[in-house]
Amino acid sequence: MTYKMIIDTDCGIDDAITIISAIKYGIDIVGITTVSGNVYVDQVTDNVLRILNFMGRNDIKVFKGAHKPLISEKTTPAKIHGENGIGDVELEKSPKSEEELPAPYAIYKLARENPGIVLLTLGPLTNIAMAFNLYPDLKNYVSKIVSMGGAVNFGNVTRFAEFNFFYDPEAAEFVLRLGIPILLVPWDPVVATPIFEEELKETFKGSVGKLILQMEKTVMDFVEKVRGVRGVFLPDPMALATFLDPTIIKSKINTSMHMELNHGSLMRGASIIGEGHGTEIVMEVDKGKFLNFFKNIF
Numbered sequence: 481m482t483y484k485m486i487i488d489t490d491c492g493i494d495d496a497i498t499i500i501s502a503i504k505y506g507i508d509i510v511g512i513t514t515v516s517g518n519v520y521v522d523q524v525t526d527n528v529l530r531i532l533n534f535m536g537r538n539d540i541k542v543f544k545g546a547h548k549p550l551i552s553e554k555t556t557p558a559k560i561h562g563e564n565g566i567g568d569v570e571l572e573k574s575p576k577s578e579e580e581l582p583a584p585y586a587i588y589k590l591a592r593e594n595p596g597i598v599l600l601t602l603g604p605l606t607n608i609a610m611a612f613n614l615y616p617d618l619k620n621y622v623s624k625i626v627s628m629g630g631a632v633n634f635g636n637v638t639r640f641a642e643f644n645f646f647y648d649p650e651a652a653e654f655v656l657r658l659g660i661p662i663l664l665v666p667w668d669p670v671v672a673t674p675i676f677e678e679e680l681k682e683t684f685k686g687s688v689g690k691l692i693l694q695m696e697k698t699v700m701d702f703v704e705k706v707r708g709v710r711g712v713f714l715p716d717p718m719a720l721a722t723f724l725d726p727t728i729i730k731s732k733i734n735t736s737m738h739m740e741l742n743h744g745s746l747m748r749g750a751s752i753i754g755e756g757h758g759t760e761i762v763m764e765v766d767k768g769k770f771l772n773f774f775k776n777i778f
């Protein structure tokens with residue numbers, strides 16, 4: 481079965497891998513929207529256009545979105561994804577530019593044209609919150625939000641906060657309250673699933689696999705200095721893979737998640753597990769099946 485999707489991204493290396501994988505899987509990507517996160521939105525947009533050009537998919541339209549979080553000041557993430565966000569790999573410039581429509585409106589328009597669409601979110605949720613705030617009936621056209629973000633027991637910015645939700649916690653809270661079915665991949669299953677250099681090489685083959693290895697080199701050089709091993713995490717690809725092949729999921733919880741929003745709190749941006757339900761949170765994945773998902777499409 482194939483799906484129609486809008487991908488919202490702060491394109492980053494693992495975002496790039498996810499976009500490439502969605503293309504290789506045959507997802508009908510009706511548009512890609514961009515948001516500040518790993519790098520500033522102008523750079524994110526340029527990265528997405530270059531990736532699509534490299535993949536020969538200049539037919540996929542790109543829409544630029546939010547420059548900064550709703551309320552938080554823009555923070556500069558660690559330069560683990562390199563200066564340009566894609567491991568400082570210089571891909572050929574795309575002959576195309578982004579479309580004129582801003583991302584939140586594009587999300588609404590594309591969803592209306594494709595009812596039942598899936599929103600795959602790989603970055604801070606600023607555009608998504610803006611879209612649903614501007615157009616409340618957007619709920620009628622979106623069947624599911626698949627999202628990488630949040631932290632149940634382990635974060636990557638602080639002990640309790642994961643980058644995407646920490647960057648724009650108000651937007652995350654807004655989206656988590658929408659009442660739309662959400663499949664969430666928080667930091668927990670990601671940090672439990674390190675992918676080592678040899679595994680990356682065996683998984684991502686061909687010329688596109690070579691590009692992925694090139695982009696991940698920056699990360700592996702960094703990780704080697706800090707941890708003494710060459711490996712990476714694949715948060716955004718895990719969101720795509722667990723949605724498309726739920727047998728990858730070893731355990732999940734159906735609950736609600738909320739954000740700590742208090743500005744004075746050291747916990748601002750942390751995720752809190754509530755007592756409701758409606759958010760399916762992936763807690764553990766089967767690493768072999770996860771890697772096989774990509775081996776089968778590369």
Ligand code: RIB
Binds near residue numbers: 492603628642667715
């Ligand atoms: O915390 C991991 C997330 O932050 C991933 O989406 C990565 O690309 C960055 O956006």
Ligand code: CA
Binds near residue numbers: 490492603
């Ligand atoms: Ca991302």
